[in-house]
Amino acid sequence: MSTEKNLDALLAVDIQPLLRALSAELPADRLSIEPATCWAYGMDNSRLHHAAQLVVFPDRHDEVATLVRLARQHRIPITPRGRGTGTAGGSVPLHGGVVVVMDRMNRVLEFRPEDRLIRVEAGIINAEVQRIVGEAGFFWPPDPTSNALCTIGGNLGCNAAGPHAVKYGTTRENVLGLTAVAGTGDTVKAGTQTTKGVVGYDLTRLFIGSEGTLGIITEATLKLTPLPDAIRLMRVFFRDMHAASAAVSRLMNQPATPSAIEFIDGNALNLMRQFSDRNSALDIPPEAGALLMIEIDGLAESLDGQIQKIRAAAEGDPGHVMAPISLSVATTKAEIAALWSARKALSPTLRHVAPKKINEDVVVPVSRIPTLIQAIDQSAARHGITIVNFGHAGNGNIHVNLLIDPENPGQMAAAEEALGEIFTTVLALDGTLSGEHGVGAVKRDYVRAEIPPVNLALMHGIKRVFDPEGIMNPGKKLPAPNP
Known part of the structure:
Protein backbone atom coordinates (compact mmCIF):
# COMPACT_ATOMS: atom_id res chain seq x y z
CA MET A 1 0.00 0.00 0.00
CA SER A 2 1.40 3.45 -0.88
CA THR A 3 2.14 5.92 1.89
CA GLU A 4 -0.51 8.24 0.41
CA LYS A 5 -3.19 5.56 0.71
CA ASN A 6 -2.25 5.17 4.35
CA LEU A 7 -3.41 8.72 5.15
CA ASP A 8 -7.00 7.78 5.93
CA ALA A 9 -5.67 5.17 8.34
CA LEU A 10 -3.39 7.75 9.94
CA LEU A 11 -6.34 10.08 10.49
CA ALA A 12 -8.33 7.32 12.16
CA VAL A 13 -5.65 6.42 14.74
CA ASP A 14 -6.28 7.23 18.40
CA ILE A 15 -3.51 9.41 19.87
CA GLN A 16 -3.90 8.03 23.41
CA PRO A 17 -1.74 4.87 23.05
CA LEU A 18 1.15 6.97 21.73
CA LEU A 19 0.64 9.53 24.50
CA ARG A 20 0.81 6.80 27.14
CA ALA A 21 3.95 5.32 25.56
CA LEU A 22 5.66 8.70 25.36
CA SER A 23 4.66 9.60 28.92
CA ALA A 24 6.60 6.55 30.10
CA GLU A 25 9.71 7.66 28.19
CA LEU A 26 9.79 11.49 28.29
CA PRO A 27 9.43 14.10 31.05
CA ALA A 28 5.93 15.53 31.41
CA ASP A 29 6.98 19.00 30.26
CA ARG A 30 7.88 17.61 26.84
CA LEU A 31 4.24 16.75 25.99
CA SER A 32 1.04 18.73 25.61
CA ILE A 33 -2.48 17.86 24.52
CA GLU A 34 -3.83 21.14 25.87
CA PRO A 35 -6.30 22.40 23.20
CA ALA A 36 -4.88 25.94 23.01
CA THR A 37 -1.36 24.59 22.51
CA CYS A 38 -2.48 22.12 19.85
CA TRP A 39 -4.36 24.94 18.12
CA ALA A 40 -1.43 27.38 18.26
CA TYR A 41 1.00 24.90 16.72
CA GLY A 42 -1.40 24.08 13.90
CA MET A 43 -0.40 26.99 11.63
CA ASP A 44 2.55 28.68 9.97
CA ASN A 45 3.05 31.82 7.88
CA SER A 46 1.06 30.29 5.01
CA ARG A 47 -2.09 30.98 7.06
CA LEU A 48 -3.16 27.35 6.62
CA HIS A 49 -4.39 25.79 9.83
CA HIS A 50 -5.07 22.32 11.19
CA ALA A 51 -4.80 21.64 14.91
CA ALA A 52 -2.38 19.01 16.17
CA GLN A 53 -3.52 16.23 18.50
CA LEU A 54 -0.28 16.25 20.46
CA VAL A 55 2.64 18.69 20.66
CA VAL A 56 6.07 17.40 21.67
CA PHE A 57 8.99 19.63 22.74
CA PRO A 58 12.12 17.44 22.60
CA ASP A 59 15.24 18.61 24.37
CA ARG A 60 17.83 16.31 22.77
CA HIS A 61 18.38 13.91 19.90
CA ASP A 62 17.54 10.74 21.84
CA GLU A 63 14.08 12.12 22.66
CA VAL A 64 13.42 12.74 18.96
CA ALA A 65 14.50 9.18 18.17
CA THR A 66 12.20 7.82 20.87
CA LEU A 67 9.29 9.84 19.56
CA VAL A 68 9.73 8.71 15.95
CA ARG A 69 10.19 5.07 16.94
CA LEU A 70 6.97 5.07 18.97
CA ALA A 71 5.04 7.11 16.39
CA ARG A 72 6.00 4.57 13.74
CA GLN A 73 4.89 1.75 16.01
CA HIS A 74 1.50 3.43 16.55
CA ARG A 75 1.30 4.79 12.97
CA ILE A 76 0.82 8.40 14.02
CA PRO A 77 1.80 11.21 11.59
CA ILE A 78 4.62 13.56 12.60
CA THR A 79 5.04 17.18 11.49
CA PRO A 80 8.43 18.77 12.34
CA ARG A 81 8.40 22.48 13.15
CA GLY A 82 10.88 25.26 13.84
CA ARG A 83 9.37 28.71 14.37
CA GLY A 84 6.63 28.43 11.75
CA THR A 85 7.98 31.18 9.48
CA GLY A 86 7.48 29.11 6.32
CA THR A 87 4.98 30.28 3.72
CA ALA A 88 4.17 26.97 2.01
CA GLY A 89 2.35 25.16 4.82
CA GLY A 90 5.25 22.79 5.45
CA SER A 91 4.82 22.79 9.24
CA VAL A 92 1.00 22.56 9.30
CA PRO A 93 -0.22 19.14 10.58
CA LEU A 94 -2.70 18.51 7.78
CA HIS A 95 -3.46 15.03 9.10
CA GLY A 96 -3.40 15.81 12.81
CA GLY A 97 -1.08 13.64 14.85
CA VAL A 98 2.08 15.05 16.44
CA VAL A 99 3.77 18.40 15.90
CA VAL A 100 7.42 18.24 16.97
CA VAL A 101 8.59 21.70 18.07
CA MET A 102 12.38 21.86 17.84
CA ASP A 103 13.13 25.21 19.43
CA ARG A 104 14.30 23.79 22.78
CA MET A 105 17.13 22.08 20.90
CA ASN A 106 19.04 25.33 20.44
CA ARG A 107 22.54 24.60 21.70
CA VAL A 108 25.95 25.10 20.12
CA LEU A 109 27.58 21.68 20.27
CA GLU A 110 30.98 22.59 18.86
CA PHE A 111 32.59 25.73 17.44
CA ARG A 112 35.96 25.41 15.70
CA PRO A 113 36.94 28.70 14.07
CA GLU A 114 40.27 27.18 13.04
CA ASP A 115 38.33 24.75 10.83
CA ARG A 116 35.67 27.30 9.83
CA LEU A 117 32.79 25.23 11.18
CA ILE A 118 30.16 25.25 13.87
CA ARG A 119 27.98 22.30 14.92
CA VAL A 120 24.58 23.30 16.26
CA GLU A 121 21.24 21.81 17.17
CA ALA A 122 18.43 22.33 14.68
CA GLY A 123 16.33 24.63 16.87
CA ILE A 124 18.87 27.43 17.18
CA ILE A 125 17.86 30.72 15.52
CA ASN A 126 19.74 31.80 12.39
CA ALA A 127 20.48 35.26 13.84
CA GLU A 128 21.91 33.70 17.00
CA VAL A 129 24.34 31.64 14.94
CA GLN A 130 25.33 34.80 13.06
CA ARG A 131 25.95 36.61 16.35
CA ILE A 132 28.11 33.83 17.77
CA VAL A 133 30.26 33.27 14.70
CA GLY A 134 30.37 37.00 13.94
CA GLU A 135 32.22 37.65 17.19
CA ALA A 136 34.98 35.38 15.84
CA GLY A 137 35.04 37.06 12.42
CA PHE A 138 32.77 34.72 10.46
CA PHE A 139 29.25 34.49 9.05
CA TRP A 140 26.99 31.75 7.75
CA PRO A 141 25.87 32.87 4.27
CA PRO A 142 22.18 31.81 4.26
CA ASP A 143 20.31 34.89 5.51
CA PRO A 144 16.58 34.76 4.74
CA THR A 145 14.48 37.81 5.59
CA SER A 146 13.11 35.92 8.60
CA ASN A 147 16.60 35.25 10.03
CA ALA A 148 15.72 36.94 13.33
CA LEU A 149 13.09 34.21 13.89
CA CYS A 150 13.77 31.19 11.67
CA THR A 151 15.70 28.16 12.88
CA ILE A 152 18.67 26.43 11.29
CA GLY A 153 16.56 23.28 11.01
CA GLY A 154 13.94 25.20 9.07
CA ASN A 155 16.65 26.65 6.82
CA LEU A 156 17.87 23.13 6.06
CA GLY A 157 14.36 21.80 5.59
CA CYS A 158 13.61 24.31 2.80
CA ASN A 159 17.17 24.89 1.53
CA ALA A 160 16.68 28.55 2.40
CA ALA A 161 19.05 31.12 0.98
CA GLY A 162 18.42 34.87 1.03
CA PRO A 163 20.17 37.75 -0.75
CA HIS A 164 23.75 36.50 -0.48
CA ALA A 165 23.19 33.20 -2.28
CA VAL A 166 24.23 34.87 -5.54
CA LYS A 167 27.87 34.83 -4.36
CA TYR A 168 27.97 32.37 -1.47
CA GLY A 169 25.38 29.75 -2.40
CA THR A 170 22.29 28.32 -0.71
CA THR A 171 22.06 26.24 2.46
CA ARG A 172 23.12 23.11 0.56
CA GLU A 173 26.46 24.71 -0.30
CA ASN A 174 27.04 25.79 3.30
CA VAL A 175 26.38 22.60 5.29
CA LEU A 176 29.12 20.01 5.79
CA GLY A 177 27.02 17.35 7.52
CA LEU A 178 24.00 16.64 9.67
CA THR A 179 22.37 14.21 12.07
CA ALA A 180 18.75 13.20 11.62
CA VAL A 181 16.17 10.67 12.73
CA ALA A 182 14.66 8.91 9.73
CA GLY A 183 11.02 7.85 9.63
CA THR A 184 12.20 4.36 10.62
CA GLY A 185 13.35 5.73 13.99
CA ASP A 186 17.01 5.14 13.03
CA THR A 187 19.68 7.79 13.53
CA VAL A 188 21.35 8.95 10.31
CA LYS A 189 24.73 10.67 10.44
CA ALA A 190 25.57 12.21 7.08
CA GLY A 191 28.41 14.25 5.64
CA THR A 192 31.83 15.11 7.00
CA GLN A 193 33.68 17.85 8.85
CA THR A 194 35.80 18.53 5.77
CA THR A 195 35.05 20.53 2.64
CA LYS A 196 35.92 17.52 0.47
CA GLY A 197 34.45 14.04 0.75
CA VAL A 198 32.98 11.57 -1.75
CA VAL A 199 32.59 8.36 0.25
CA GLY A 200 29.11 6.90 -0.19
CA TYR A 201 26.03 8.78 -1.39
CA ASP A 202 25.39 12.39 -0.44
CA LEU A 203 22.65 11.99 2.17
CA THR A 204 23.35 15.47 3.52
CA ARG A 205 22.10 17.14 0.36
CA LEU A 206 19.20 14.68 0.15
CA PHE A 207 17.92 15.69 3.60
CA ILE A 208 18.40 19.40 2.89
CA GLY A 209 15.26 20.62 1.14
CA SER A 210 13.24 17.50 2.02
CA GLU A 211 10.92 19.50 4.32
CA GLY A 212 10.78 16.86 7.03
CA THR A 213 9.34 14.18 4.72
CA LEU A 214 12.31 11.82 5.19
CA GLY A 215 13.04 12.46 8.85
CA ILE A 216 13.80 15.11 11.46
CA ILE A 217 17.15 16.91 11.33
CA THR A 218 18.43 17.35 14.88
CA GLU A 219 21.87 18.90 14.33
CA ALA A 220 23.98 20.33 11.54
CA THR A 221 27.63 21.15 10.92
CA LEU A 222 27.72 24.51 9.14
CA LYS A 223 30.50 25.73 6.86
CA LEU A 224 31.50 29.26 7.83
CA THR A 225 32.84 32.12 5.71
CA PRO A 226 35.11 34.94 6.96
CA LEU A 227 33.35 38.28 7.30
CA PRO A 228 34.30 40.65 4.48
CA ASP A 229 36.78 43.38 5.23
CA ALA A 230 34.50 46.05 3.76
CA ILE A 231 31.01 46.35 2.24
CA ARG A 232 29.41 48.84 -0.13
CA LEU A 233 25.81 48.96 -1.33
CA MET A 234 24.86 50.44 -4.69
CA ARG A 235 21.34 51.71 -5.34
CA VAL A 236 20.40 51.87 -9.03
CA PHE A 237 17.00 53.00 -10.38
CA PHE A 238 15.80 52.11 -13.89
CA ARG A 239 12.80 53.07 -15.99
CA ASP A 240 11.52 49.48 -16.19
CA MET A 241 12.33 45.84 -15.49
CA HIS A 242 13.72 45.28 -18.99
CA ALA A 243 16.47 47.80 -18.33
CA ALA A 244 17.10 46.42 -14.83
CA SER A 245 17.24 42.81 -16.07
CA ALA A 246 19.70 43.70 -18.82
CA ALA A 247 21.90 45.23 -16.12
CA VAL A 248 21.66 42.05 -14.03
CA SER A 249 22.87 39.96 -16.96
CA ARG A 250 25.84 42.31 -17.40
CA LEU A 251 26.60 42.19 -13.68
CA MET A 252 26.60 38.39 -13.64
CA ASN A 253 28.84 38.13 -16.70
CA GLN A 254 31.87 39.99 -15.36
CA PRO A 255 34.47 38.84 -12.81
CA ALA A 256 33.63 41.15 -9.88
CA THR A 257 30.73 39.07 -8.55
CA PRO A 258 28.37 41.10 -6.32
CA SER A 259 27.56 39.59 -2.94
CA ALA A 260 23.86 40.39 -3.48
CA ILE A 261 21.64 41.74 -6.26
CA GLU A 262 18.12 42.54 -5.08
CA PHE A 263 15.40 43.89 -7.34
CA ILE A 264 12.09 45.63 -6.72
CA ASP A 265 9.58 46.11 -9.54
CA GLY A 266 7.48 49.16 -10.39
CA ASN A 267 4.36 47.93 -8.57
CA ALA A 268 6.40 47.47 -5.39
CA LEU A 269 8.00 50.90 -5.77
CA ASN A 270 4.55 52.48 -6.11
CA LEU A 271 3.48 50.88 -2.84
CA MET A 272 6.70 51.95 -1.16
CA ARG A 273 6.03 55.54 -2.23
CA GLN A 274 2.72 55.33 -0.38
CA PHE A 275 4.63 54.27 2.75
CA SER A 276 7.50 56.71 2.28
CA ASP A 277 7.84 57.27 6.00
CA ARG A 278 8.74 53.59 6.32
CA ASN A 279 11.10 53.54 3.33
CA SER A 280 12.57 57.04 3.12
CA ALA A 281 16.09 55.61 2.74
CA LEU A 282 15.27 54.66 -0.85
CA ASP A 283 14.42 58.21 -2.05
CA ILE A 284 12.57 56.88 -5.10
CA PRO A 285 12.64 59.05 -8.28
CA PRO A 286 9.14 59.63 -9.71
CA GLU A 287 9.98 58.08 -13.09
CA ALA A 288 11.57 54.91 -11.62
CA GLY A 289 9.96 51.61 -12.61
CA ALA A 290 12.55 49.24 -11.13
CA ALA A 300 38.97 47.22 1.61
CA GLU A 301 41.98 47.93 -0.62
CA SER A 302 40.39 46.16 -3.61
CA LEU A 303 36.84 47.46 -3.22
CA ASP A 304 37.27 50.64 -5.27
CA GLY A 305 38.31 48.58 -8.28
CA GLN A 306 35.39 46.21 -7.84
CA ILE A 307 32.95 49.11 -7.57
CA GLN A 308 34.26 50.59 -10.81
CA LYS A 309 33.67 47.31 -12.66
CA ILE A 310 30.23 46.82 -11.15
CA ARG A 311 29.25 50.44 -11.79
CA ALA A 312 30.27 50.04 -15.44
CA ALA A 313 28.23 46.85 -15.75
CA ALA A 314 25.20 48.43 -14.08
CA GLU A 315 25.35 51.54 -16.28
CA GLY A 316 25.90 49.80 -19.60
CA ASP A 317 25.80 52.46 -22.32
CA PRO A 318 25.20 55.74 -20.40
CA GLY A 319 23.44 57.33 -23.36
CA HIS A 320 21.13 54.41 -24.04
CA VAL A 321 17.41 54.46 -23.25
CA MET A 322 17.96 51.48 -20.89
CA ALA A 323 20.65 53.26 -18.88
CA PRO A 324 19.94 53.87 -15.17
CA ILE A 325 17.98 56.90 -14.06
CA SER A 326 20.22 57.30 -11.02
CA LEU A 327 23.05 55.45 -9.30
CA SER A 328 24.46 56.02 -5.82
CA VAL A 329 26.75 54.13 -3.46
CA ALA A 330 26.18 53.77 0.29
CA THR A 331 29.50 53.54 2.13
CA THR A 332 28.77 53.84 5.85
CA LYS A 333 27.31 51.10 8.02
CA ALA A 334 24.34 53.32 8.85
CA GLU A 335 23.52 54.00 5.18
CA ILE A 336 23.83 50.33 4.27
CA ALA A 337 21.69 49.24 7.23
CA ALA A 338 18.98 51.78 6.31
CA LEU A 339 18.79 50.52 2.72
CA TRP A 340 18.61 46.87 3.75
CA SER A 341 15.99 47.73 6.35
CA ALA A 342 13.86 49.36 3.65
CA ARG A 343 14.18 46.25 1.46
CA LYS A 344 13.35 43.85 4.27
CA ALA A 345 10.38 45.99 5.35
CA LEU A 346 8.75 45.54 1.95
CA SER A 347 7.26 42.10 2.58
CA PRO A 348 5.53 43.00 5.89
CA THR A 349 4.48 46.36 4.39
CA LEU A 350 2.36 44.48 1.85
CA ARG A 351 0.10 43.28 4.65
CA HIS A 352 -1.06 46.90 5.05
CA VAL A 353 -2.31 46.82 1.45
CA ALA A 354 -4.52 43.73 1.50
CA PRO A 355 -5.78 41.29 4.16
CA LYS A 356 -4.06 38.32 2.48
CA LYS A 357 -0.73 37.98 0.71
CA ILE A 358 -0.06 34.86 -1.37
CA ASN A 359 3.72 34.72 -1.53
CA GLU A 360 5.40 32.56 -4.17
CA ASP A 361 9.12 32.29 -4.93
CA VAL A 362 9.62 31.14 -8.49
CA VAL A 363 12.97 31.10 -10.32
CA VAL A 364 13.79 31.67 -13.98
CA PRO A 365 17.06 32.23 -15.87
CA VAL A 366 18.19 35.82 -15.29
CA SER A 367 17.79 36.83 -18.94
CA ARG A 368 14.13 35.81 -18.83
CA ILE A 369 13.08 37.89 -15.82
CA PRO A 370 11.51 40.65 -17.98
CA THR A 371 9.39 38.09 -19.88
CA LEU A 372 8.15 36.67 -16.59
CA ILE A 373 7.38 40.08 -15.07
CA GLN A 374 5.50 41.11 -18.22
CA ALA A 375 3.43 37.90 -18.09
CA ILE A 376 2.70 38.46 -14.39
CA ASP A 377 1.54 42.03 -15.04
CA GLN A 378 -0.73 40.80 -17.84
CA SER A 379 -2.19 38.13 -15.60
CA ALA A 380 -2.80 40.67 -12.83
CA ALA A 381 -4.62 42.99 -15.24
CA ARG A 382 -6.65 40.15 -16.72
CA HIS A 383 -7.86 38.98 -13.31
CA GLY A 384 -8.17 42.38 -11.64
CA ILE A 385 -5.79 41.71 -8.75
CA THR A 386 -2.64 43.44 -7.48
CA ILE A 387 0.63 41.54 -7.89
CA VAL A 388 3.93 42.90 -6.53
CA ASN A 389 7.33 41.42 -7.39
CA PHE A 390 10.73 41.64 -5.76
CA GLY A 391 13.54 39.24 -4.95
CA HIS A 392 17.02 37.98 -5.61
CA ALA A 393 17.75 39.07 -9.18
CA GLY A 394 21.22 37.52 -9.39
CA ASN A 395 19.63 34.08 -9.05
CA GLY A 396 16.48 34.87 -11.03
CA ASN A 397 14.54 34.17 -7.82
CA ILE A 398 11.34 36.23 -7.95
CA HIS A 399 9.04 36.66 -4.95
CA VAL A 400 5.58 37.01 -6.50
CA ASN A 401 3.08 38.52 -4.06
CA LEU A 402 -0.64 38.36 -4.87
CA LEU A 403 -2.54 40.84 -2.68
CA ILE A 404 -6.18 39.85 -2.19
CA ASP A 405 -9.12 39.84 0.18
CA PRO A 406 -9.77 36.25 1.37
CA GLU A 407 -13.39 37.19 2.16
CA ASN A 408 -13.96 37.94 -1.53
CA PRO A 409 -14.63 34.61 -3.34
CA GLY A 410 -14.08 36.27 -6.70
CA GLN A 411 -10.60 37.46 -5.75
CA MET A 412 -9.66 34.07 -4.34
CA ALA A 413 -10.74 32.33 -7.54
CA ALA A 414 -8.92 34.94 -9.65
CA ALA A 415 -5.75 34.44 -7.60
CA GLU A 416 -5.84 30.68 -8.18
CA GLU A 417 -6.22 31.19 -11.92
CA ALA A 418 -3.43 33.77 -11.97
CA LEU A 419 -1.13 31.43 -10.05
CA GLY A 420 -1.73 28.65 -12.54
CA GLU A 421 -0.86 30.99 -15.39
CA ILE A 422 2.27 32.23 -13.62
CA PHE A 423 3.50 28.70 -12.91
CA THR A 424 2.88 27.69 -16.52
CA THR A 425 4.93 30.68 -17.70
CA VAL A 426 7.76 29.90 -15.25
CA LEU A 427 8.10 26.34 -16.54
CA ALA A 428 7.88 27.48 -20.17
CA LEU A 429 10.84 29.77 -19.41
CA ASP A 430 12.87 26.78 -18.09
CA GLY A 431 12.37 27.89 -14.51
CA THR A 432 11.35 26.14 -11.30
CA LEU A 433 8.33 26.59 -9.04
CA SER A 434 10.20 27.15 -5.78
CA GLY A 435 13.62 28.57 -5.03
CA GLU A 436 13.77 28.67 -1.24
CA HIS A 437 10.29 28.70 0.34
CA GLY A 438 9.72 25.00 -0.24
CA VAL A 439 6.79 23.11 -1.73
CA GLY A 440 4.96 22.19 1.47
CA ALA A 441 1.23 21.76 1.00
CA VAL A 442 0.62 24.93 -1.02
CA LYS A 443 2.56 23.97 -4.17
CA ARG A 444 2.25 20.21 -3.94
CA ASP A 445 -0.44 19.91 -6.62
CA TYR A 446 1.74 21.75 -9.14
CA VAL A 447 4.79 19.50 -8.79
CA ARG A 448 3.73 17.08 -11.54
CA ALA A 449 3.98 19.92 -14.04
CA GLU A 450 7.73 20.24 -13.31
CA ILE A 451 8.96 16.76 -12.41
CA PRO A 452 8.66 13.89 -14.94
CA PRO A 453 6.83 10.68 -13.86
CA VAL A 454 10.03 8.60 -13.84
CA ASN A 455 11.72 11.06 -11.47
CA LEU A 456 8.65 11.18 -9.23
CA ALA A 457 8.60 7.40 -9.02
CA LEU A 458 12.24 7.40 -7.91
CA MET A 459 11.49 10.06 -5.30
CA HIS A 460 8.55 8.07 -3.92
CA GLY A 461 10.86 5.07 -3.71
CA ILE A 462 13.37 7.09 -1.67
CA LYS A 463 10.55 8.27 0.57
CA ARG A 464 9.49 4.66 1.26
CA VAL A 465 13.04 3.68 2.23
CA PHE A 466 13.37 6.49 4.78
CA ASP A 467 9.72 6.51 5.88
CA PRO A 468 8.09 3.12 5.21
CA GLU A 469 4.91 3.89 7.18
CA GLY A 470 4.42 7.31 5.58
CA ILE A 471 4.29 9.12 8.93
CA MET A 472 6.82 11.90 8.20
CA ASN A 473 5.07 15.16 7.29
CA PRO A 474 2.41 13.45 5.14
CA GLY A 475 0.72 15.43 2.39
CA LYS A 476 3.79 17.61 1.74
CA LYS A 477 6.54 18.02 -0.85
CA LEU A 478 5.56 15.28 -3.36
CA PRO A 479 2.19 14.72 -5.03
CA ALA A 480 0.39 11.46 -4.32
CA PRO A 481 1.87 8.43 -6.13
CA ASN A 482 0.01 7.19 -9.17
CA PRO A 483 -2.28 4.24 -8.37
Missing part, protein backbone atom coordinates in the same frame (compact mmCIF):
# COMPACT_ATOMS: atom_id res chain seq x y z
CA LEU A 291 15.30 49.23 -8.52
CA LEU A 292 18.45 47.14 -8.13
CA MET A 293 20.28 47.02 -4.81
CA ILE A 294 23.79 45.73 -5.51
CA GLU A 295 26.06 44.80 -2.61
CA ILE A 296 29.82 44.52 -3.06
CA ASP A 297 32.14 43.03 -0.45
CA GLY A 298 35.79 42.05 -0.13
CA LEU A 299 39.12 43.49 0.94
